Amino acid sequence: MAPPLARFTFGERTIAIDVPHLAFATAIAGWCIWFCQDAWRAQRDVENLIMILPASVLAVILYVFVAAGCVRIVRSPEHDAAAPRQPLGPGMAGKIAGTMALLSAYVIAAPLIGFDVVSFVYILTMLWFLGERRIVVLLLGPALFCTIAIYCFDTILATPLPLLFFSGDAS
């Protein structure tokens, strides 16, 4: 079943709002407005604003249409206003949030600690998080990946990866 919309009553009229979608659209439009204002502040001339200004105005106009689509009038109390999207499967919200959080942690920790160690820990944690319980796979998989990937990027491609243990010439 689709997730229900938040309902708000004003006098005799009840409206249903798709709050998560409205928040997302507002965030996009807000960024567009901020970006335009930042560009305006940086340099107020045609060369700088030739595309940014008209595109930002267009973004705001489009946002009004999108935002209007997020609001519905509930004609009767029995009327079931649901969000126009499928709900996530059981446990999926947690898995997706966890994957996003682990990816963010990986990106933040890698330059601070080193890609070699953090990549190993990230893959091991992800494997465990996604249901892998075989110890051999949990240890060998990340170790094999890290050895090959770090060797290729650090030694062959001379990428200046921050590394803790395997720091080669490039790092």
Add this chain to the structure above:
Amino acid sequence: MIDLAALAAAVHLLGSSWQPWMVVVPGILIGLIVHAVPGLTTSMALAICLPLIPYMDFLQALIFMTAMYAGALFGVAIPAILLNVPGSAAAVGTTFDGFPMAQAGRHNEALGLALAASCAGQAIAYLLLLCFAEPIAAFAIRLGPPEMLVVALWGMTLIARLRGRHLARGLLAGVFGLLLGTVGLSVRGAARGTFGFDLLLDGIPIVPAIVGLFAAAELFNLVGHDYIVDDLTNRRVDAGRILAGMRDTFRYPGTLLRGALLGSSIGILPGGHAIANLLSYSEAQRAAKDPEKFGTGDPRGIIAAESANASSEGGSMATLLALGIPTGGATAVMLVAFGMHNITGGPAFMRDHTDLVYAVILSSLAQVGILAVVGFGFIFVAGFVVKVRLRMLVPIVLALAVIGSFALAQNMAGPITLAVFAVIGWLMQRFDYPVAAVVVGLLLGRLTEGALLRTYQMSGGEIGFMATRPIALGMLVLFAVSVALPYLRPARPRVAASG
């Protein structure tokens, strides 16, 4: 058009020694392998191999580099189809129908379609180059910002085509992408939208952003599944079905030819190869009687995108050989290789070394056949990705994408961009915004702004300036006809009936 004496000399050059041919298979394989890793690019592969160039003679070096380029141009399609990871901007169009085909268990056919379209596209482009190298060069030198602006505007119509079910959301996504594409330093040195981070002064790293929007966001959705293809029977890697896909490519000769011609023409423009696939996809969809099938796993989408992507190589090579101007990172590295042999590309090179130019073109035509064989073997191996459990594949692909993004940006801007855009991409999917529209906007943002600005500066704000640019005007007419055609088409039966 063809200098027959030089052509005969080129045949002799290529036939008199086996040495130039020794580098073709390794070159193609390097190109294919490099693009199996999200974030690695053709120019990076070419640059890594630069130290080998002084040990080869000039012809061998050129053949090696064009082989790598050819392998890479097809290689980007493999992760695009199997993982929804466009290894570069040139493969974005391939994901639109490639990944839906893979999810439906038709990955064999999709890979076969991509390989055949890529080979055919390259063959057509090099045949054109062989016959019209000099006219193409003369044409290329007359192209400037106004023409590029028309091409960019043409590319932007794809945003409207990719709007999905909701027009306002699709257009908002496209405009959002356009603005994201202009983040960073302006032409006059003003920092815009960088949040004070020096890392963003060069703009948002495009490839990590695309990988985040497409791949990482898609992988988030796959974490609850066991395999990319749910049905066990469809997970097989089947040579027969790959061949069937290759055969199917030639059932759509119009799509193939249009893609190849568009790719060859746009490839001569700086940065053109990145949007050739999108433009070709857009035109194929526009020309189709059933455009709603595009984006759901339609073979024509893959053929259009891949033929244009592959044929853009011919256009780039025309500009490189005849004018000595690189149109992208890969051809810029090739120009460095020219320098290692004390050779400068350009009209003098074309005039004095016509036999060498023909030898490169002929060897590239031969490479197409070799790519078909090597590429077939490679996709047969790469196709086994669908047999890997997602709980193993997801962390490995994400980790590779993060490390690859770092390698590409050479700093943390790459991985951070990837992570941020992965979340944005997932949210966009969740709220039914077309992610592809953001990507098109992102690709075209800076290109359009630059072309618009230079056109404005050249014209001094006078609209009549366009009348002095016949090529731009001609392109504008073609653009207008192309946009108007789908609206005129349903009227035809009525006109016929009334007539």
